[in-house]
Amino acid sequence: MTTLNSVPNGLLSTVDATGTLTVQTNSVNALAIDNNQNATMNYISAQNTFGFKNRVINGAMNIWQRGTSFSIASGSFVYTTDRWCVISSVTGTSGTVSQSTSVPTGAGNIFPYSIKVQRNSGVTATGAINILQVVESTNMYDLAGQSVTLSFWIKAGANYTGGSINPIVQTGTVADQGSTNFYSWTGTTYPIAGNNVTPTTTWTKYSATGTIPSNALELGITFVPTGFTGTAGADDSYYITGVQLEKGSIATPFDYRDYGRELQMCQRYYEQDAWSAVGVNTNGSNINWIMFYKVPKRATPTLSVSGTVTFQGIAAGISQGAASGNINWIVGGTSRSGSTYQAYYVTSDSGGWYSSAEL
Amino acid sequence: MYKLINITTTNLQWVQRISDGASIPFDEHNTDYQEYLKWIALGNTPQSANT
Numbered sequence: 001m002t003t004l005n006s007v008p009n010g011l012l013s014t015v016d017a018t019g020t021l022t023v024q025t026n027s028v029n030a031l032a033i034d035n036n037q038n039a040t041m042n043y044i045s046a047q048n049t050f051g052f053k054n055r056v057i058n059g060a061m062n063i064w065q066r067g068t069s070f071s072i073a074s075g076s077f078v079y080t081t082d083r084w085c086v087i088s089s090v091t092g093t094s095g096t097v098s099q100s101t102s103v104p105t106g107a108g109n110i111f112p113y114s115i116k117v118q119r120n121s122g123v124t125a126t127g128a129i130n131i132l133q134v135v136e137s138t139n140m141y142d143l144a145g146q147s148v149t150l151s152f153w154i155k156a157g158a159n160y161t162g163g164s165i166n167p168i169v170q171t172g173t174v175a176d177q178g179s180t181n182f183y184s185w186t187g188t189t190y191p192i193a194g195n196n197v198t199p200t201t202t203w204t205k206y207s208a209t210g211t212i213p214s215n216a217l218e219l220g221i222t223f224v225p226t227g228f229t230g231t232a233g234a235d236d237s238y239y240i241t242g243v244q245l246e247k248g249s250i251a252t253p254f255d256y257r258d259y260g261r262e263l264q265m266c267q268r269y270y271e272q273d274a275w276s277a278v279g280v281n282t283n284g285s286n287i288n289w290i291m292f293y294k295v296p297k298r299a300t301p302t303l304s305v306s307g308t309v310t311f312q313g314i315a316a317g318i319s320q321g322a323a324s325g326n327i328n329w330i331v332g333g334t335s336r337s338g339s340t341y342q343a344y345y346v347t348s349d350s351g352g353w354y355s356s357a358e359l
Numbered sequence: 360m361y362k363l364i365n366i367t368t369t370n371l372q373w374v375q376r377i378s379d380g381a382s383i384p385f386d387e388h389n390t391d392y393q394e395y396l397k398w399i400a401l402g403n404t405p406q407s408a409n410t
Contacts, residue, residue: 178390299388304381359390 045252054255055135055143056221057083059152059243061099061113062259063266066354068099072129077180079358081115082266085134085179089127090228094120097129102239104153104203110256111153114241118157119232126229128162131240132182132222134359136298137175143247145214150192150221151207151251153242156199159233163226164196167208169245171216178359182220189213196226199238207251221245267295269358275309275349297357307351312344361395363408374405 004013010027019035032040063082070080072088072095079085080097088095100116103109117129150169156162173187191210212219221243228236242254257265271293360377374383374395383391399405 176388178393180390180394300384300386302376302381302383302389302391304379356391357389 043248043250043252045250051255051257053246053252054244054257055139055219056133056243056245057265057269058262059241060111060254060256060262061115061241062111063263064099064113065263065266065270065272070097071095072097074127079270079356080131081113083133083269083358084115085132085358086117086129087132087182088129090119090123090129091125091127092123094123094125095129096120097131100239102155102203103241104205109153109242110254111241114153114155114239116157116237116239118235118237119162119228121232121234121236123228123232123236124230126227128225128227130222130224132179132220133243134176134179134182134218134220135245136359137218140212140219141217143212143219144216145212146247147209147211147249148191149207149209149244149246149248149251151205151242151244151246151254152223152240153203153205154197154199154223155203155239156201157235157237157239158201159236160199160201160238161229161232161236162238163229164198165226165238166193166196166224167206168193168222168224169210169212170220170222171213172218173215175217176359177218179220182222185218185220187215189216203239205242205251209249219245264295267293268298270354270356271295271297271301272352272354274352275307275346278343278345280343291353293355297355298359299357301355301357304354304356305351306354307349309346310348312347360406361398361403362406365408372408377406 001014001016004015006012010025012024014022016022021033022029023031030042058081061081065082066079070078071093072078072086073093074088074091077085077087081099086097096118098116098118100114103111103114115131117131119129148169150167152167154165168190169192170185171189171191172185174185177185191212192208195208197206223240225238244251244254246252362375362377364375364382365372373385374392375381376383376391381391383389383395386392
């Protein structure tokens with residue numbers, strides 16, 4: 001090996017017998033170029049990144065299919081902004097999670113919204129409101145045995161009392177045990193934990209690094225405040241956006257994904273729409289109709305329905321609905337007489353359908 | 360609390376969660392169905408199926 005240049009601060013360039021050029025910074029190999037001009041680099045940090053490095057879906061809090069404000073009751077897992085679940089230990093219905101336009105500013109920050117996690121003004125009950133996201137196992141298997149870095153932006157509301165916040169990456173040894181079982185996963189470990197941050201009223205970016213166990217088959221991310229204290233003021237909240245989990249030991253710029261693709265990624269887990277379709281009278285009294293999902297679901301989803309539907313001037317109550325297979329579902333309407341197998345189209349409707357295949 | 364649903368005209372069967380009326384499929388990957396199975400394992404019995 002021949003040294004081409006060596007200067008203080010660990011900067012070194014060398015060439016070996018095969019003609020490979022190696023550059024070190026801080027005494028660590030950073031770049032190698034072989035005699036076929038193939039370059040190998042430890043990290044690339046650029047504003048226009050290669051994309052899809054972020055294992056967190058909706059890390060920019062851009063997708064809000066279910067609505068933009070949610071009341072949070074103690075002990076219930078509530079999905080809010082897409083893919084993000086909330087669990088509260090504050091007694092009663094004492095919390096609100098909502099979309100906020102408060103976001104970091106400056107070059108390279110592309111977050112449209114943040115998630116605002118609030119203890120309601122005047123509440124004296126104490127406890128914590130955690131947010132969490134479970135990464136589908138099939139999207140994390142390659143992280144086993146690897147270093148990962150979690151990065152995020154956070155700020156406190158003007159009256160925040162929740163104390164420091166513990167950003168946690170949790171793993172388990174059974175695939176896809178989900179969010180409602182998050183605190184009882186089998187084989188739980190915490191590759192990232194205890195790097196508590198104390199949010200201020202100024203947006204600040206933090207990161208933490210850990211190593212995923214080689215036998216990990218599931219992974220989740222959660223933010224756990226120490227706990228609210230005293231009587232809540234007008235903005236006893238914390239705000240988070242720009243959440244990213246990536247391979248490697250440094251936090252690179254946030255992985256921008258366009259709105260359409262991020263929405264599709266979210267719709268693998270949840271999708272909703274208004275009633276709008278053509279139905280078929282299958283037995284002289286009920287109208288059934290089939291709707292196809294925009295995105296096939298992770299699993300056969302749980303279906304909820306609301307509202308009313310009118311088929312060509314005749315109201316049809318929504319009696320039942322269920323998923324059938326993974327790409328469509330059927331709902332039976334009622335109070336509709338007519339010829340069997342005759343098609344009717346929806347002329348007015350309210351409410352809609354809601355399909356969840358969340359973890 | 361849950362209720363079994365069986366719609367013979369469409370050959371559809373599912374579990375209805377009574378608290379919100381949601382229809383839960385018999386899919387072991389569905390987390391709501393997993394919760395239903397845990398409820399059954401505790402010795403509970405769903406309301407019988409209608410037809």
